[in-house]
Amino acid sequence: MAKLIGVVSKVVGEVFAVANDGTRRALAEGDRLFAGEQLETGAAGAIAVHLQNGAELTLGRDSSLELTPQLLANQAPHVDAPEALAPSQAELTDVEKLQQAIAAGADPSQEADPTAAGPGSGGAPGAVGGGHSFVMLSEVAGRVDPIIGFPTAGFNGFAELRDLDVGLLNDSNDDAPPPLVPEVDHPVILDGLDVGGGELSLNEANLAQGSASDPAALTQNGSFTVVAADGVFNLNVGGINVVTAGAVTGVGQSIVTGLGNVLTITGYDAATGVVSYSYTLTGAESHANGAGTNGLGESITVSVSDTDGDVASGSLDINIVDDVPKAMADTNAVTATENQLSLTGNVLDNDIQGADRIASGPITPQTIEGTYGKLVLAADGSYTYTL
The missing domain is CATH 2.60.40 (Immunoglobulin-like)
Incomplete structure (x- = not known):
């Protein structure tokens, strides 16, 4: 049984696998490829193959490759590609012909064909020597590499410095760095x-x-x-x-x-x-x-x-x-008479002494002689009145 080489992962255009007996099969994504088969791509064909060893094989247009077990040994395969032929004089573009003439030392203005006169604006469409009323451009998705001319050097063989657009000097300060904003220190x-x-x-x-x-x-x-x-x-x-x-x-x-x-x-x-x-x-x-x-x-x-x-x-x-004391007037409830010659009481009973009171009493002891009798006042506020 033939050895499996890999599986097709991508196909562009027409790509064929040719067996040893010459039979050809068109390939599509998911097809298996075996040792001994020959891969062939057409003018617009390309293929990508996921090999059994995990590697990826790609083959471009107009190429052929024989599938051998060596592909699984991580060796670079030999790909047959068409030889690059030098273009003929007829195949050269006008630009390429001009470049060849300059390289050969000829004067393009003397050797080249004279330029054709442009069509007049009044020429009838399709007339000989005339132009067209419009030109139709077709979107062909082509690509042009605009490579023309030769590298040049300045005097004494040194490359010329490119022009720098310095601009006019002015008093503006556009290129100056922005002013630094001081960090605010919060009190x-x-x-x-x-x-x-x-x-x-x-x-x-x-x-x-x-x-x-x-x-x-x-x-x-x-x-x-x-x-x-x-x-x-x-x-x-x-x-x-x-x-x-x-x-x-x-x-x-x-x-x-x-x-x-x-x-x-x-x-x-x-x-x-x-x-x-x-x-x-x-x-x-x-x-x-x-x-x-x-x-x-x-x-x-x-x-x-x-x-x-x-x-x-x-x-x-x-x-x-402060809590200050407050003294109030004192009156004895009993009246002194011939039958009640002595009265007693305390002058502090109805007073407000405040928080700073003295434990022994804030009274100065003394004896007071009155009009009708005598008052003896003690330090604790007690008194005796005698007729």
Whole structure:
């Protein structure tokens, strides 16, 4: 049985396989080819064969190839192709004849045939010496290689420099590089700090011993915003490192402030830059005398830096309102008479002492002689009146 050489993968035009006995079969895609057969392509024929060893065999027009097992050994086959014959003088084109004359040293203007006169515009179509009223060009898909003339050189045998279109000089700066746009450096801004009167206010009156005890009001909450377009790198509030090297580290931490109260960082939103905090009043403070109009302030430093080194600082200001005592007029419910010569009571029972009260009592003991009797006042506010 003949050895399988390959399978036809592509056929253009007419291609035949000729057996040893001379029989010819036209080939089509998918046909098998065997050892001993001869491939023959016509004037417009070509074929591609996928060989059994995985290689691809192609054969052009007007060619023949004997299929042998050597094709499967990756050896280049011998292809019979028609010998290239030199064109005759009659087959040369006018351009080729002109090139031959120049190469031979002849003057083409003297040796060549004179040019024919062009047809007049008034010539009748088809008349002798006349022209045509139109020319019909047919789309033949031909190709022309416009190769004509000989390479030339400039003086002294050097190749001539090609002309460069420099253009006219002008004052425009079209070729100049575009100006560099400086990178914008965004500053860091602290918003919601340094508010007049303080960010938070707490009242001593809300303490347990205050004049208006309210434990829930002793803790106040607030917030401020860090605006840092380049990103927050470090943020410190009163010694608490809320952000360290870009990482949130201080949420939930507390410190005891200079006045002995408690500051706590309750939250930080990295997306919005909002810092939340709380401040708790733990006891009465030592206010200066001011009849209740004075306040005691505490400032907590806030500092921040962004990723490219910009910094900003501010202060978180807390105002603590003093709780002052209030004295009320005293009247004994019993009237002194000959039958009731002595009266007792306490002058502090109806007074408001405030959060700064003294445990031993804010009374200076003394004896007062009145018009009708004598008043003895003790340090704890108790008194005795005698007619």
